[in-house]
Amino acid sequence: MKWAEGIDKLGLGLYFLLCIFAIANIYSVDQKLGEKQLIFFCISLFVGLIIFVGRSKFFENMSAIIYIGGVLLLIGLFPFGKEILGQKNWYKFGSFTMQPVEFAKIGTALMLANYVSGPDFNLKVKKSLWTVLAIIGIPAAVVLAIPDVGSMLVFIAFFIALYREGLSGLLFGVGFVFAGVFLVSLAIPPVYVALAVVVIAGILIAMNYHRMSWDVISISGIAGSVLLLCGLAFGSPYILEKLPKHQRERIEVLYKGEKAFRDTSGYNLLYSKTAIGSGGLLGKGYREGSVTQGKFVPEQETDYIFCTVGEEWGFIGSAVLVLCYMVYIGRIYYLAEQQKSTFNRVFGYCLASILMMHFTINLGMVMGLFPTVGIPLPYFSYGGSSLLAFSMMTFIFFKLNYSDKNSLV
Secondary structure (H helix, E strand, C coil): CHHHCCCCHHHHHHHHHHHHHHHHHHHHHCHHHHHHHHHHHHHHHHHHHHHHHCCCHHHHHCHHHHHHHHHHHHHCHHHHCEEECCEEEEEEECCEEECHHHHHHHHHHHHHHHHHCCCCCCCCCHHHHHHHHHHHHHHHHHHHHCCCHHHHHHCCHHHHHHHHCCCCCHHHHHHHHHHHHHHHCCCCCHHHHHHHHHHHHHHHHHHCHHHCCCCHHHHHHHHHHHHHHHHHHHHHHHHHHHCCHHHHHHHHHHHHCHHHHCCCCCHHHHHHHHHHHHCCCCCCCCCCCHHHHCCCCCCCCCCCCHHHHHHHHHHHHHHHHHHHHHHHHHHHHHHHHCCCCHHHHHHHHHHHHHHHHHHHHHHHHHCCCCCCCCCCCCCCCCCHHHHHHHHHHHHHHHHHHHHHHCCCC
């Protein structure tokens, strides 16, 4: 059929597979929630159909309004938001709740794609750099003020899209160095970390001595960076101490183990790892998991849904799910790279990078490789806001890809 040409069948098929498998696993945890998630899925498909039959230029033309609307929804949480599990990041309308940060990501991706595709964009020009930082930074700052650290981390995904458009990889290196110094300083005495910073900086300077320009600005920059890293090393324990108790314990679980906090922040992780490990190679069978059916893991239908997969479907089922996500995310990156339009390409990179961040952080969280930060597994965790927002973003890109493939230009 001619009208079906341009529809990416592999991407769409994987989307359906992930959503249907998710509904089955949520149903295993809680039958009523599984039925509700099926309704959310049907609503998402209806919205996706509306997106697909609409004009693809609508999203490019309306990107600024959608972006501003998303930011206003985030700001509105401060006077009107409902606090759930210690975070005031929900709107509640009767029995219906909505998490606006999920929709703010769509607006940010559209606005970023719109600006980057403009004729005046050039990352080598400071105006362009500061503008893209503002586009990402405004909603990210509001999210951090809520505070919702997990969602704020996802905004890093937009820098991956900018890297494709010419952003220096040095920015990522700087970020990893500062994060590494902070985390290492919590495990070993800060004085040793500061000494290591000075020694490594000295070695790097010696190796690049003849290639460096020794002007006042360069010397000040090097000295300032070393002092800042040393200050972070000595300040890390103090920063940790000033965090709220539940956030502090979530970080300390990485160093002391979940058993040290088995009655507080380590409880979820302890039973999550127990559930995943008990599944063995082939799993205990659908709706046969003792941890799942015993409701031992709080939020098992949302952020910790992967432990249900591990217990009931085992290593094989978990590996297949991980493979599906990897192929799906890789497919979106591939399609994004094939786009003729810069707007389409940037939006596709934003979608794939957001999915990758959610996927990586969520799986690291349930296996104890990353602190618990409240990040849902895309398409898989229970929640109407999350499923609808991810589905909207997905269908917007599939629509853009469809229009691109059928374009005569």
